[in-house]
Amino acid sequence: MTRDSDPKRTRRSRNNVLGLLLAAFVILVFAISIVKMN
Amino acid sequence: MTKQAHPQPRSSHGAQPDAVRAPAGGVLAPADWRDFFALTKPRVMSLVIFTGLCGLLAAPERIHPILAFTAILCIAVGAGGAAALNQWWEADIDAGMKRTAARPLPQGRVTRSDARDFGVLISGGSVVLMGLAVGWLAAAILFVSIIYYAVVYTIWLKPRTPQNIVIGGGAGAFPPLIGWVAATGEITLMPVLLFLIIFFWTPPHFWALALFVQADYAKVGIPMMPVVAGEKSTRRQILAYAVLLLPLSVLPWWIGGAGVIYGASAMVLSLAFLALSVRVGLRERSGPEDSMRPEKQLFGYSVIYLFALFAALVADRFLPL
Numbered sequence: 001m002t003r004d005s006d007p008k009r010t011r012r013s014r015n016n017v018l019g020l021l022l023a024a025f026v027i028l029v030f031a032i033s034i035v036k037m038n
Numbered sequence: 039m040t041k042q043a044h045p046q047p048r049s050s051h052g053a054q055p056d057a058v059r060a061p062a063g064g065v066l067a068p069a070d071w072r073d074f075f076a077l078t079k080p081r082v083m084s085l086v087i088f089t090g091l092c093g094l095l096a097a098p099e100r101i102h103p104i105l106a107f108t109a110i111l112c113i114a115v116g117a118g119g120a121a122a123l124n125q126w127w128e129a130d131i132d133a134g135m136k137r138t139a140a141r142p143l144p145q146g147r148v149t150r151s152d153a154r155d156f157g158v159l160i161s162g163g164s165v166v167l168m169g170l171a172v173g174w175l176a177a178a179i180l181f182v183s184i185i186y187y188a189v190v191y192t193i194w195l196k197p198r199t200p201q202n203i204v205i206g207g208g209a210g211a212f213p214p215l216i217g218w219v220a221a222t223g224e225i226t227l228m229p230v231l232l233f234l235i236i237f238f239w240t241p242p243h244f245w246a247l248a249l250f251v252q253a254d255y256a257k258v259g260i261p262m263m264p265v266v267a268g269e270k271s272t273r274r275q276i277l278a279y280a281v282l283l284l285p286l287s288v289l290p291w292w293i294g295g296a297g298v299i300y301g302a303s304a305m306v307l308s309l310a311f312l313a314l315s316v317r318v319g320l321r322e323r324s325g326p327e328d329s330m331r332p333e334k335q336l337f338g339y340s341v342i343y344l345f346a347l348f349a350a351l352v353a354d355r356f357l358p359l
Contacts, residue, residue: 010068017071028108032171035104 073142078118086117086213092348093217096355101221109220112168113213116180119161123188126153134258176220183212200266207240228295238283242276243340250330277319284308296354303350311343
């Protein structure tokens with residue numbers, strides 16, 4: 001596993017992954033809400 | 039079990055400041071997302087996901103696929119959180135063992151407080167999401183499993199008793215029980231049997247590993263069975279657990295909870311497990327240069343055994359025979 005030596009790039013990539021995970025979580029909560037309502 | 043004095047582990051938790059990443063320029067480098075991912079012990083998580091999914095699929099009731107996905111996600115994330123808390127507590131011990139020295143905490147790629155916060159956050163989140171989306175009984179068992187692994191096993195048992203693996207094995211035995219309860223909403227004999235199968239599988243699995251890495255455990259003062267009770271006793275106990283596992287693994291078929299596909303698979307797989315355990319149980323290390331091949335084979339097969347046994351359980355549910 002290679003790692004970025006540049007702190008800025010590391011932070012950016014970490015923020016991107018966190019953003020994607022949060023978006024996925026919001027979609028999951030929406031999906032669960034719809035299932036629960038039916 | 040003979041109680042013997044053993045050295046105290048080197049878990050000087052809290053005695054050292056958080057590890058920091060200070061590169062040449064003196065600026066603290068942020069932890070990579072892959073370091074946090076590594077904290078969740080992804081390889082262990084794969085077995086947790088698999089057994090949890092099998093418990094869910096083998097259950098007699100079905101839940102909506104979105105809820106089933108959420109249940110498995112919560113089991114996986116809960117296990118990952120417990121693994122992060124385990125590494126937070128054992129950072130010093132991990133640093134002293136070849137097998138674990140490359141983990142993010144001993145390498146200083148993640149700070150101790152970050153690992154602790156990450157573990158608490160995702161563990162707590164997984165329990166709450168499980169409760170709200172799937173059911174509070176499944177969430178309660180998930181909560182118990184996280185506490186069992188992170189506190190009862192990691193903090194209390196592991197540094198104190200050579201039976202740590204036996205009692206701590208319960209932590210890894212929870213996923214199929216949680217999966218089953220997520221689907222049915224109740225605890226019956228079948229998921230308890232699945233729990234017991236993993237519970238009795240864990241000691242021979244870990245002790246086979248401990249036999250060929252015991253120098254590492256001795257170095258850091260973890261009282262693993264080969265270190266405290268000796269190799270001979272450990273080998274006999276591996277054999278004893280393998281003997282017990284044979285009838286236990288067939289029991290789901292015998293009580294009518296699983297069909298003939300599972301019953302036949304369990305018999306064949308467990309007999310092979312027993313055969314490999316007999317080789318380990320009845321031999322002695324030939325010397326310091328011993329390759330420990332039978333022990334490595336038993337360890338490798340034990341992983342395949344559990345995957346195959348639970349796959350057979352699911353196949354039995356879905357294949358008409």
